[in-house]
Amino acid sequence: MSENKLKLVYLTPALYMAGGVERVLTLKANYFAEHYDYDITIILTEGKDKPFFYPLSPKIKVINLDINFEELWGYSFIKKIFVYLKKQRLYKKMVAAELMRLHPDITISLLRREINFLTDIKDESKKIGELHVNRANYRNFESGDSNFFKNLFAKFWMRSLVFKLKKLDEFVVLTNEDRQSWPELSNISVIPDPLSFVPACVSNLTEKRVIAVGRYVYQKGFDLLLQAWSKIEKQYPDWQLVIYGDGNRTPYEMLVRQLGIDDSRCHLKGPTTNIQQEYANSSLFVFSSRFEGFGMVLVEAMACGLPVVSFACPCGPKDIISDGEDGLLVEKGHVDAMADGLSRMMSDEQLRISMSQAARRNVKRFSIEQIAECWKMMFETKGSNS
Known part of the structure; x- marks a missing residue:
């Protein structure tokens, strides 16, 4: 652990959308920075010039690598594969360079494209993954459009994912129910999402x-x-x-x-x-x-x-x-x-x-106070070993 304050790096695609993952990450990072005085950097790949949807504490640093995986959406299948592989190589190189430069105690992946290479980067930080969907719907191959090859790919993809997850220092899921669906893993914890507000008003139950x-x-x-x-x-x-x-x-x-x-x-x-x-x-x-x-x-x-x-x-x-x-x-x-x-x-x-x-x-x-304490215990246990 660093001599002074714990240094965290989060990896996530973007912060410009009004999504649940973006809201929860912002809420937690703000709390850690303001209440625990953690040194936090968030590394993004998308939305270079777009404003963040949820306000971020001025204490948090943001690095946008501007990889722009989103441009793949408009490409044909074949072009998509070539451009994706090129962008993925660039992403790995840039993340590795940033982690070597920043020397974080802990790197947290929100389990997007970086899970494919994160544990291979030897920057000495502890690697944590946090998953915001359940296992069955992580890669939601719609049952309506699945076929033999898609099913085969889904099986291969999941086996490869489990192999990568085993190499993490900790894998965090949101529910005890989902924890049961990862029997292959022993490095698994449950920390739910925090409530995003303290209610300003409560129902008096009179409206039908x-x-x-x-x-x-x-x-x-x-x-x-x-x-x-x-x-x-x-x-x-x-x-x-x-x-x-x-x-x-x-x-x-x-x-x-x-x-x-x-x-x-x-x-x-x-x-x-x-x-x-x-x-x-x-x-x-x-x-x-x-x-x-x-x-x-x-x-x-x-x-x-x-x-x-x-x-x-x-x-x-x-x-x-x-x-x-x-x-x-x-x-x-x-x-x-x-x-x-x-x-x-x-x-x-x-x-x-x-x-x-x-x-x-x-x-x-x-409450954010209780959920933040769960993360703090994990971070400080892992960080003290780094």
Whole structure:
């Protein structure tokens, strides 16, 4: 470990997007720099002249290598391979040069392209990888477009990845559930993502409104949610469902019409700039994902005092929700089970009140202070051996 303060280097593609990984990295790095006085550098490959989406502490240094892997998106398959290999060689050379120059105690990869070479760089820093999705969906080869060669490639790719992960000093996943899916690894720890805010407002549970939050994509299961809602909405004419998120709403609007849902009480909205206020204006949160890496919106909603009904999908809900105490876990992908869970919550005010109190209490374990302490223990143990 350095004589004075611990020196960390993070490797991640970009900070200009409004993504979950970018938000969590910024939150943690800011906390480490401001509260622990760690010397932190973040190395990027994309978005050279784009502003960071989330504010970064002035104490943190950022190096943009300007590799621009993003330009591959527009290339043909063959050209993509040649340009990728060239860029990857350049990336390895530049990362190695920066690590030799910076001499960090610890280098943290967010498990993108650098995992292919990071443990080969002999700069004496400890190497940590942190994964923000679950194993099954790390490289999400959509089942609809898979074929024999893709399956073969996926198997080869995963075997190669596991070999690289074994060489890390520590591999960090978000949930105990996902930890079980890496039986080959002994160098594995669980540290969840931290809650990104301390709630400024909490629901008083008076609005008869169910809220869901997420992108309008297959993963988030809003099609299943709408099917469940269509089964119970007529029993609860004073309740409404509101969904907030980015993406193409058109297929979901069509589904609302096909299912005969009352669209005056079912609102498909775009993203909101004040999600805390929307949680506070609701009395129940519903989580319909088919799979997750963690499910930060669950933690956010619970911190704002919302009881939840969630599919017990991999991975996240089972680590976050205590079934029957602060929310209901229902069989993953099962529309009738989701409808029953919603109905049970909507019809029982006392249940909502008791679960709301438990939710606020139970998610305190995801505060940035508690999560940062977990990282601090790991960093200082590893760093003292470097």
